[in-house]
Amino acid sequence: MRASITWAAACLVAVGRGLDLSVSATDSAAVSPFFYGMMFEEINYSGDGGLYAELIENRNIKQNTTSYGSIGGATIFINNENPLSPALAQSLQITIPRNATGRVGFFNKGFDGIGVLQQDYQASFYIKSVANATFRVDLRSIEDEVFGSAEGSLTASPNWQQLNATITPSSQAPNANNTFAVTFDGAEVAGQTMYFNLVSLFPPTFKDRPNGLRRDIAEAMNEMGAKFLRFPGGNNLEGNYGLDSRWKWNQTVGPLTDRAGRIGAWTYPNTDGLGLIEYLEWTIDMGLTPILGLFAGLTLDDVNVPEYQLQPYIDDAMNELEFLLGDSNTTYGAQRSAVGYPEPFDIQHVEIGNEDNLNNGYQTYSTYRYRMFADAVLAKYPNMTIISSAPGFDIPEQSQGHGWADYHLYGRPDHLVSQHHQYDVLNRSVPVLAGEVAVVQGNLPDPSGWNRSLPRLEYPNMIGACAEATYMIGAERNADLVQGITYAPLLNRIGRTQWYPDLISFTSDPRDTTRSTSYLVNQLFAHNVGSTVAPMSGPQPGPIYYSATKTDSQYFVKLANYNGTDTSVSVTIPGGGNGTASFSTVSAPDGLSYNSPRKIVTQSRTTQVTGQNDVFTVNIANLMVGVLAANVSGSGAGGAVPTTLQTVATSTVRLPK
Known part of the structure; x- marks a missing residue:
């Protein structure tokens, strides 16, 4: 009421x-326990280069030599003949001059630099080399002032091996104009060719999770007091380059050596180091209720999967749910158990697609895509809450009582104020999640929500x-209808927006x-x-x-x-x-x-x-x-x-x- x-x-x-x-x-x-929440997708380098604590850009050598440079006269190339794994087929080739002396190797400048604090940094890399040598890893300024370093031993091998070291800087860098370097004594490795992949540097993470979240950003999010996390999108769920560019859950789990990554919907590489399991660990560590987005057969470049071709994508969504919710003796539940979680996760809310009222998706969504996904999910998980990503159509009868509608609102200040009473007069039959809300532009003498051709805040x-x-006050007053609300987007890496x-x-x-x-x-x-x-x-x-x-x-x-x-x-x-x-x-x-x-x-x-x-x-x-x-x-x-x-x-x- x-x-x-x-x-x-x-x-x-x-x-x-x-x-x-x-x-x-x-x-x-x-009042729903979902007041208030967070929505996350990989946009603005919010994951890679941001919340995901990895400090090395292009660690999986997917972007040619982006962010890498040579030290001491070494030459660097991309090599396609020494894959670390089927997922990581390219490696960084380092060739050392025959007359090398002093320190030789390479550096990585991170995502527009690397902040250096007085704390432990976990460095690692995969290397393939027939040299026996001592390696050194360090954090240094662009003027070569070294803040901290560590050494280790390389044993010659024709196979790939992972080397690890801990760097503890003795001082804090005054700014982020710093790099991570891997070097050798030139005399020890003169004339050698080495191959590298998964070059990695992690600071201390939130809750000390391996492969975890950058602490300062995660602490800010945690202190906001959110109650839910909607993930993994957002447009990045859908992909922007045909069906194969969608977010694929099964390619974001397991060892990092098996995660190929992809070009995300926002045009930059995603390593998928922040994958499905990491999202669920995030919800656990912050006490958030997960809302899982399921790809629903629509991409940003207007690809709509026909009804007769939709079943494989439904099957993929059901496999994802079995991975998260199935017993460890099920096919996909066993895979979850194998990566360290024998007990199922707690997933009670899924959203079918993202903004399926856009990109010419409304007709197919309202006639068959929503229904086919919802029917499959409810047949296996009858207590699941199913969220529609295309508000405005009649929820099928078989989904009523289980269904919410996700409504997004972006606009100018006056426009949002004009919508204060929006929920006072809505049909109460379908609960609403206000899954993306924000003022994006200053007030203009224009009655529309906002003008995409004009600058934003x-x-x-x-x-x-x-x-x-x-x-939000209007939404909270109508808590019989509105189940939750969240601002979006959540994060932005300045300079890569x-x-x-x-x-x-x-x-x-x-x-x-x-x-x-x-x-x-x-x-x-x-x-x-x-x-x-x-x-x-x-x-x-x-x-x-x-x-x-x-x-x-x-x-x-x-x-x-x-x-x-x-x-x-x-x-x-x-x-x-x-x-x-x-x-x-x-x-x-x-x-x-x-x-x-x-x-x-x-x-x-x-x-x-x-x-x-x-x-x-x-x-x-x-x-x-x-x-x-x-x-x-x-x-x-x-x-x-x-x-x-x-x-x-x-x-x-x-x-x-």
Whole structure:
């Protein structure tokens, strides 16, 4: 049922005028545990070169000699005759001059440099060489200042062997203009030819996972307080170069030597080091509910699989689910067990495709693709929640009760604010996941959502974050319908961006990792949400927007002041008495203010507010977002109470296609 909100006929219009709001003690709809979440796909070098902690670019020698250079007169080539594995067929050939002296070898400059801190780095590489020699690995500046090094022994062999070393720098580099080098004593290896592959350098990872996540980025994500992770996309699930370019789950699991990688949908190489198992480990380590995207027969270049050819792709999706959910005595469950997970994972939500209303996919999705995938999944896993990626069509009868619709909204600030009431008037028969929401462009005198031909925001700004807050407040108020919401995209490597703006931005230097204004608003909301909606009464929302949720002992009142005046807001909270509440806010010097590397202008503050006979009064400035969190006694929490939304004239509508 919808939350009950009684709105007065007049809006708040006077400058500085007080606003009176009242929260009901009765319960309304239960709040889904999916408020709020994260959506991840490989875009903006967010995985390779970012969250995936590998610091070496082109470690699998798939991009010719990109990022590699020679040291001491050695020559480097791509060799196609000495494959490390069928998946990694090319190797890096290093030829040493016959008269070599001093240090000889190669370096890798990483993804636009390598940040060097005083911590252990795990270096490794595969080598094929008939030389007996001592190798050295080091981290050095582009001016050859060495911050740390380690040595090891190479024993001649006609076969590939993996060598490992730990580098512990004695000092921190002042910037990321650094490289990773592998060298030998020239006299020991003069005239030799060596072959290398899977050249790797890992810093300490989040939760110390092998092959894990870059710690500074993962910690920022973890501290946001998200409840779910939707992966692996996003457009990168679909591919952009025909069916063979799609994300293939079975090529992202197992040893790194067996992961060939691919050119992702966003035009750059994906190593697939961050693969299916790593995604699930990510959800485990952050306590996230996984939402798994299944490729559904549509690519970004408009390839729609005909109905009579779709079954192999359904079979592949079912094999993926068996890999994750099957007993270890099943064919694919045994493969999962073989890579270290004898017990099944917990997967209760899958999304069929991604934005299948686009790329000429709506007709095939609504007539057969969704139905065929959903029928197959529910036949094997009858309790699975099936999410449609093409909102706007009638969920087939056999999927009703199991189905959600994933709705995406990108726009300008005014446009998102105009959609504050969107969920008030929607058909309640199909729950909604707002799986991608963001302000991407500044306000323009244009009624449309946004103009793709015009520049977008480089970073989320305060007016955009406030507009997003008004939309999220509307979604949370309709928690009987909306199951969860998340910003997208999540991550951006500065200098290698395909999509602006993004929630968290970073470079090779961890000191540049930036939590955006929108991040701070999402973090504020995610850490302050109750288990049920608490109905409110007050003036019609705008310019101050509001909603409330509650637990048995606490109320959370969310407020956003979008292009209003600085306003005193008095909130009556039953059971608040003369107790103390916290008022946490996100604000900035002006609406165009944004956070960028090492220039954080957005302010997060928490102040204490004392109640007077259940009334808590706070001041909320223009373009400020806040949450009033009040502990209460005798809150009157009880069973759900049927209520009716009193608002502007309503109609039953569907989400747009």
